Amino acid sequence: MMLSLEDFKPVMLSDRAFFESHYAFFPQTHSSNTFTNMVCWNHFTPYRYAYVNGNVIISCTTEGVTRFHPPIGPRNPELMRELIRLALDVSDETPIELIDPDTAQWLQELDPELALMPDRNNFEYVYRASDLAELPGKKYQKIRSHLNRFRKNCSSTVEPVTPGNLKEVIKFLKKWSEWKGCRKNLVLASEVGAARYAVEHFNELPLQGLLIRVDSEIGAITLYERLNTDTALIHFEKGLPDCEGIYKAINEETAAVLVSEVEYINRESDLGVGGLREAKLRYHPHHMIEVYSLKRPNCASGVRGPFRCAQED
The missing domain is CATH 3.40.630.30 (Gcn5-related N-acetyltransferase (GNAT))
Incomplete structure (x- = not known):
């Protein structure tokens, strides 16, 4: 599996049935992933999504900076690793945001070295x-x-x-x-x-x-x-x-x-x-x-867990 920006396509009004079908199995609690939010704000922060291995991955570009939301779907460590690699390649100091507490805990279990910070402004x-x-x-x-x-x-x-x-x-x-x-x-x-x-x-x-x-x-x-x-x-x-x-x-x-x-x-x-x-x-x-953000790791430290410094692999 090699996730790339080419896997992402714009969220469009015609995608409503797809998102409603997916969210019926994976209900949302935060407004940012809702279909309504994405299509209404597309003019200001263009939303794109990829559907990979039963997961929806959302990206959002604001003032030229693209960030990602964690996969919505069955837990998949390999897909998560690919997303972190891609996000570190193309994003800023906060490559993945709006991580719900359960996913944050899962990520810390996968790699305790990951820097996950509460994002109070988006609670x-x-x-x-x-x-x-x-x-x-x-x-x-x-x-x-x-x-x-x-x-x-x-x-x-x-x-x-x-x-x-x-x-x-x-x-x-x-x-x-x-x-x-x-x-x-x-x-x-x-x-x-x-x-x-x-x-x-x-x-x-x-x-x-x-x-x-x-x-x-x-x-x-x-x-x-x-x-x-x-x-x-x-x-x-x-x-x-x-x-x-x-x-x-x-x-x-x-x-x-x-x-x-x-x-x-x-x-x-x-x-x-x-x-x-x-x-x-x-x-x-x-x-x-509550939501958390993944912060870019300090790769110079030499710490290399399964998700650390993924862009160097």
């Missing part, structure tokens, strides 16, 4: 759906207070995102983009691009959504999907500043819909953004989806 926040829907007890008192103020001050209605209001949702995203000054912020602009792609292909993706109207105009939206048997995943959540508390309202309304379907809601990572981290912690996550 994802998972909440009990009932907590977000009911906001129970003292710890949610401030949030309930903001929510009550929103409902008192704003005349609002809630409705699902449907083919009939998708054009309005696109107009809303344009308005949100202008308010945020996205033309001057590459990351925000790419996020709006991803959300717009999701809306434009809403019927071709496994998405559902809600929106809040304030005085008949859309003031907030959310787009989500079922991640696995017990968890829903929030992909996009956007609100305009016209009505204080609207983010809390869309969060609570979404949970109220999902609480009868799933036990947990994954609200993705904070990417190390301080304000975002504080906001996510304020909602008291039930648990985090």
Whole structure:
């Protein structure tokens, strides 16, 4: 077996059935491997994948640097060795990322010398759906207070995102983009691009959504999907500043819909953004989806386990 970049092909909208079939056997817990995430963000971070020996291997290229995700499928030490060799050949100091804890433990058993580091910025926040829907007890008192103020001050209605209001949702995203000054912020602009792609292909993706109207105009939206048997995943959540508390309202309304379907809601990572981290912690996550990164080994040390300095073999 010799894994190469030629084995990888672009993730395309037509690949949905393939990924859904594979993930039925290997359910995902982190948002980054979801088909929706990959096709929506392709314009900013092109995703490619290889299907080798029953495993899906995903690569992602950001600002010219290609990194890999660990194989998704039956454990295969030889394939893992090949992936590490390829990743060390073409990537930077973090050749493989988004390694789940079980795979990280397996890798350490295969080679205790591998440098695996927790990637806190990409840990994802998972909440009990009932907590977000009911906001129970003292710890949610401030949030309930903001929510009550929103409902008192704003005349609002809630409705699902449907083919009939998708054009309005696109107009809303344009308005949100202008308010945020996205033309001057590459990351925000790419996020709006991803959300717009999701809306434009809403019927071709496994998405559902809600929106809040304030005085008949859309003031907030959310787009989500079922991640696995017990968890829903929030992909996009956007609100305009016209009505204080609207983010809390869309969060609570979404949970109220999902609480009868799933036990947990994954609200993705904070990417190390301080304000975002504080906001996510304020909602008291039930648990985090932890991930690790493989760091490039110091081959000059002469340490050569089965996976060390694979590019020199």
